[in-house]
Amino acid sequence: NAGVTQTPKxxxxxxxxxxxxxxxxxxxxxxxxxxxQDPGMGLRLIHYSVGAGITDQGEVPNGYNVxxxxxxxxxxxxxxxxxxxxxxxxxxxxxxxxxxxxxxxGNGTRLTVT
Amino acid sequence: DAxxxxxxxxxxxxxxxxxxxxxxxxxxxxxxVYWYRQIHSQGPQYIIHGLxxxxxxxxxxxxxxxxxxxxxLILPHATxxxxxxxxxIVREITGTASKLTFGTGTRLQVTL
Numbered sequence: 001n002a003g004v005t006q007t008p009k010x011x012x013x014x015x016x017x018x019x020x021x022x023x024x025x026x027x028x029x030x031x032x033x034x035x036x037q038d039p040g041m042g043l044r045l046i047h048y049s050v051g052a053g054i055t056d057q058g059e060v061p062n063g064y065n066v067x068x069x070x071x072x073x074x075x076x077x078x079x080x081x082x083x084x085x086x087x088x089x090x091x092x093x094x095x096x097x098x099x100x101x102x103x104x105x106g107n108g109t110r111l112t113v114t
Numbered sequence: 115d116a117x118x119x120x121x122x123x124x125x126x127x128x129x130x131x132x133x134x135x136x137x138x139x140x141x142x143x144x145x146x147v148y149w150y151r152q153i154h155s156q157g158p159q160y161i162i163h164g165l166x167x168x169x170x171x172x173x174x175x176x177x178x179x180x181x182x183x184x185x186x187l188i189l190p191h192a193t194x195x196x197x198x199x200x201x202x203i204v205r206e207i208t209g210t211a212s213k214l215t216f217g218t219g220t221r222l223q224v225t226l
Contacts, residue, residue: 004157035216042218043158043201059215090157102148105157 002026006091006106013081013113021076021109023091029104030096032074036060036087037108043090049074050096081113118202123221126196132189134220136202139183146205147178149187151198152219158201161187192224 007022025032033048035058045058049068063085065077074093078085089109095101119137126132138147146165150158162169162176164185169176175188189196201219 040218043216045215088155092157102160102163103150103158105159107157108155110155 004091004093004104004106006089006109008109009107011109011111013078013111015081015083015113017081018077018079019081021078021089021091021111023074023076023106024072025074025091025093025104026072027093027104028071029093029101030071032068032091032093033058033103034064034066034074034076035090035092036085037090038087046076046089078111083113085111086113087111117215118204118217120200120202120217120220122218123223125223125225126189126192128193128224128226129191132187132192132196132222132224134187134189134200134202134222135184136187137184138202138204141182141204142206144206147176147182147185148203148205149174149176150201150203150216151196152201153195153198158216161200192222194224194226196222197224198222 004025030051034046035043037043044060046064047058047066049055052068052071055066055068068074091106092103094103146163148163149161152158162171162174164176164178178185199219199221201216
């Protein structure tokens, strides 16, 4: 059981480049989300989705796009990377009815924008 | 989802119980309390959750006050491997308002 898989693990971009961070889960979770983590800032929610075709903004959505065409995948797109987007990105998923469903996190993508 | 407040850091001697507090004074009746921890730069790991009763599993115990406005995570015999950042969050049962925010957590340092 793979759980939540994030790729790549590491990425270096130049300012202005675009890229997609991939997130896939094999647990049939309806809920998926993206967080970024900066030193001393904890985890901040970027975007989340409660099902295929449904996405919504979190605390820090600017500069990021998401889509949810399937239950399994929730890619995060940076259209024009900026140094301020240097961070560690985590994807998480869970069942939507959450009384007994903790979030499952991936191992993160460490992104550096120069 | 309600906000939570945690102390930024705590120390604990190895072998002793670590008691990590969390304030969630605006919690509503349909929100669970969840605890996670993050070791180094790994993805956060689920520890335990509860609604209003105290809960215990192989990792920890969760004590929720009767008014549900605060809770305490207890690691009964802390080890060096428990050094981590611990996050307390609240989450609605139905998940319809799933804008989960984690805050900055409590950095627990376990020492010899």
